[in-house]
Amino acid sequence: MVEVKLVDLCKYFGPVKAVDHLNLHVKDREFVALLGPSGCGKTTTLLMIAGIYKPTSGYIYFEDEVVNEVPPKERNVGMVFQSYALYPHMTVFDNIAFPLKLKKVPKQEIKRKVKEVAEFLRIAELLDRKPSQLSGGQQQRVALARALAKEPQLFLMDEPLSNLDAKLRIMMRAELKRMQKELGITTIYVTHDQVEAMTMADRIAVLNQGRLQQYGTPDELYNKPSNVFVAGFIGSPPMNFIDGSLVEVGDKLVIDIGPVKLPLPEDITAVLKEASAKDEVIFGIRPEDIQIKPDGQYPAEVYVVEPLGRDLIIHLNLGEGLLIRALVSAGTQFNIGEKVRITFDMEKAHIFDRKTEKAYI
Numbered sequence: 001m002v003e004v005k006l007v008d009l010c011k012y013f014g015p016v017k018a019v020d021h022l023n024l025h026v027k028d029r030e031f032v033a034l035l036g037p038s039g040c041g042k043t044t045t046l047l048m049i050a051g052i053y054k055p056t057s058g059y060i061y062f063e064d065e066v067v068n069e070v071p072p073k074e075r076n077v078g079m080v081f082q083s084y085a086l087y088p089h090m091t092v093f094d095n096i097a098f099p100l101k102l103k104k105v106p107k108q109e110i111k112r113k114v115k116e117v118a119e120f121l122r123i124a125e126l127l128d129r130k131p132s133q134l135s136g137g138q139q140q141r142v143a144l145a146r147a148l149a150k151e152p153q154l155f156l157m158d159e160p161l162s163n164l165d166a167k168l169r170i171m172m173r174a175e176l177k178r179m180q181k182e183l184g185i186t187t188i189y190v191t192h193d194q195v196e197a198m199t200m201a202d203r204i205a206v207l208n209q210g211r212l213q214q215y216g217t218p219d220e221l222y223n224k225p226s227n228v229f230v231a232g233f234i235g236s237p238p239m240n241f242i243d244g245s246l247v248e249v250g251d252k253l254v255i256d257i258g259p260v261k262l263p264l265p266e267d268i269t270a271v272l273k274e275a276s277a278k279d280e281v282i283f284g285i286r287p288e289d290i291q292i293k294p295d296g297q298y299p300a301e302v303y304v305v306e307p308l309g310r311d312l313i314i315h316l317n318l319g320e321g322l323l324i325r326a327l328v329s330a331g332t333q334f335n336i337g338e339k340v341r342i343t344f345d346m347e348k349a350h351i352f353d354r355k356t357e358k359a360y361i
């Protein structure tokens with residue numbers, strides 16, 4: 001249990017800025033996800049925290065102590081990787097016991113500890129087996145047990161669920177979250193899967209090209225994304241982005257997106273005016289914030305329908321070649337080419353500066 005602070009942390013590999021001035025504060029007992037696309041610097045960040053990589057510059061704090069020079073085995077960190085990296089020739093018991101043997105923990109104590117974590121993770125009946133005789137989910141739990149047996153003050157996990165099938169992944173997601181809350185071990189969890197990050201983490205740090213894009217709760221990232229990258233990364237199906245321009249009509253602001261001109265609500269207008277927003281903007285609206293209904297305000301044509309079981313994604317043509325996605329509950333029949341009417345929930349609109357891609361609101 002420890003608080004972790006990253007201050008201006010950088011890691012460069014020659015010209016590649018894998019991690020670029022990262023500032024992050026992970027509170028004691030918090031579950032933080034590092035989320036971003038392949039190559040954004042997630043693993044590199046984790047390896048620096050573990051002490052396996054040396055930062056190019058910047059500081060890593062555990063509580064108030066700078067640990068940059070502390071060797072990995074003195075950091076008391078438990079790591080779980082995507083490849084569970086179990087020793088194939090050892091039994092489950094020996095795999096879990098291994099780090100304790102290295103620490104020269106007395107035999108009786110090792111036995112007690114292994115039994116305790118094995119029971120906690122519900123693998124007590126598997127202790128005599130070899131990893132090859134286990135399912136993926138069971139191997140995953142052994143890897144967790146091995147990290148847990150050390151009683152680490154910090155858990156670092158790098159895509160630990162990505163080798164599991166979809167069903168097992170969803171189950172383990174919930175189990176991991178519960179385990180983390182029960183044990184209260186500060187956890188930093190790497191994933192490129194936004195659903196995993198959203199469902200498990202207390203807070204999410206979104207990274208792109210080594211730089212922090214936003215750090216906040218799942219709710220903040222979904223409702224108040226700070227730029228186009230975060231807005232497009234969080235949420236499925238993804239947000240619609242439409243180039244538009246702001247036009248003043250009397251004391252009101254309207255956003256012109258080509259085929260239609262959308263009046264902006266008062267509160268959004270006020271924010272844009274306060275920020276002296278540029279005319280050239282990107283209008284962002286989530287598919288779930290577009291309604292298709294007979295008394296909708298704007299005409300559209302059904303371009304294609306994608307059923308998702310409980311919901312449907314309806315691709316709509318607004319005219320002038322402008323296509324957007326709407327999410328509606330299954331149950332209504334839509335046909336290609338059908339004329340419909342739609343309404344945008346403008347209170348949920350996101351407006352970004354087109355040049356900087358930063359959100360005004």
Ligand SMILES: Nc1ncnc2c1ncn2[C@@H]1O[C@H](COP(=O)(O)OP(=O)(O)OP(=O)(O)O)[C@@H](O)[C@H]1O
Nearest residue numbers: 013016017018037038039040041042043044045192
């Ligand atoms: N040892 C290394 N030498 C040179 N470049 C490296 C090294 N390790 C990582 N990189 C580069 O640093 C960047 C970040 O890599 P990193 O492994 O941290 O990404 P990641 O976010 O974990 O991606 P993924 O989701 O694919 O695992 C990438 O451009 C990668 O090619």
Ligand SMILES: [Mg+2]
Nearest residue numbers: 042043044158
């Ligand atoms: Mg990685």
